[in-house]
Amino acid sequence: MTNAAPAIDLRQVSFHWPGAREWHLDIDHFEQAAGEGVFLNGPSGSGKSTLLALVGGVLAPQRGQVAVHGHALTGLRAGARDRFRADHIGFIFQMFNLIPYLCALDNILLPCRFSPARAKRLQEAGTTPAAEARRLAARLDLETGLLKRPAAELSVGQQQRVAAARALIGRPALVIADEPTSALDAGRQQAFLDLLLAECEAAGAALLFVSHDARLSRRFSRRVALEDLKRQPTEASA
Numbered sequence: 001m002t003n004a005a006p007a008i009d010l011r012q013v014s015f016h017w018p019g020a021r022e023w024h025l026d027i028d029h030f031e032q033a034a035g036e037g038v039f040l041n042g043p044s045g046s047g048k049s050t051l052l053a054l055v056g057g058v059l060a061p062q063r064g065q066v067a068v069h070g071h072a073l074t075g076l077r078a079g080a081r082d083r084f085r086a087d088h089i090g091f092i093f094q095m096f097n098l099i100p101y102l103c104a105l106d107n108i109l110l111p112c113r114f115s116p117a118r119a120k121r122l123q124e125a126g127t128t129p130a131a132e133a134r135r136l137a138a139r140l141d142l143e144t145g146l147l148k149r150p151a152a153e154l155s156v157g158q159q160q161r162v163a164a165a166r167a168l169i170g171r172p173a174l175v176i177a178d179e180p181t182s183a184l185d186a187g188r189q190q191a192f193l194d195l196l197l198a199e200c201e202a203a204g205a206a207l208l209f210v211s212h213d214a215r216l217s218r219r220f221s222r223r224v225a226l227e228d229l230k231r232q233p234t235e236a237s238a
C-alpha cells in the first residue's frame with residue numbers, strides 16, 4: 001500500500017447501468033485521505049451504493065479514473081479488481097452477501113482464505129485468523145453459540161454484524177460500509193459504530209460510511225452529500 005496516497009481518488013468518473021441514457025453517476029473529483037472517516041449520504045436511488053461499488057472495484061466506470069491507496073483500479077480486469085478488494089478493502093454490503101450455508105465463523109474467515117495478504121497481516125500482528133474472528137465476533141456482541149450456525153439461520157441484525165466482522169478481519173486499509181446499521185436497534189447502532197471507528201483507527205484504515213441516519217453523522221469529522229459531488233446531468237453517450 002502507498003500510505004502517502006489518498007485512500008480514495010476519483011477523477012472525472014462517469015457510470016451508467018446498461019441501457020440507461022443518462023449517467024447514474026457523474027463526478028468530477030472525490031478524494032478521501034488515508035485513515036480518514038467520511039459519512040456519505042444522499043436520497044434513496046441517488047447512487048450511493050453505485051459509488052461504493054465503483055470505489056470497491058465491484059463495478060468499473062465507463063469514463064474516468066478510480067484509485068485506491070495509489071493503485072489505479074480502472075484498467076484492471078474484474079478478476080484483478082476482485083483480488084485487490086480481497087487484499088485491501090473491507091466491504092460491508094447493504095445486502096450482506098454472506099454465504100448462507102456456511103456458518104458465521106466461516107463467513108468471517110472467508111477473506112483470509114481468499115487473501116494471503118490478510119492472513120499475513122494478522123500473523124505480523126501476532127494473531128491468527130481464527131483468534132481474530134472470535135475477537136471481532138465478541139466485540140460485535142455475537143455469542144459464541146452463534147458462530148457455528150449457518151448464516152441463513154441468523155437474524156438480519158446478526159447477519160449484519162457477521163458481515164462487519166468479515167469486512168474488518170485482516171486489517172484492510174479501506175473499509176466501505178453501505179448502510180451497515182439499518183437492521184440494528186438504536187442501542188446496537190451506536191455500539192456498532194463505536195466498534196467500526198475504533199477498529200478502523202487501530203488499523204489506520206479509512207472508513208467510507210453510507211447511512212440515512214443523520215444522528216450517526218456527528219461521529220464523523222467529514223460529511224459529504226452525494227448530490228454535491230455530482231456534475232450537471234449529460235447524455236451518457238456524450
Ligand SMILES: Nc1ncnc2c1ncn2[C@@H]1O[C@H](COP(=O)(O)OP(=O)(O)OP(=O)(O)O)[C@@H](O)[C@H]1O
Pocket residue numbers: 017018024042043044045046047048049050051
Ligand atoms: N443492477 C442495477 N441495474 C440497473 N440499474 C441499477 C442497478 N442497481 C442500481 N441501479 C440504479 O442506479 C441508481 C442508483 O442506485 P443505488 O442503489 O446506487 O442508489 P442508493 O443511493 O444507494 O439508494 P438507496 O439509498 O435506496 O440504497 C438507481 O436509479 C437504480 O435504479
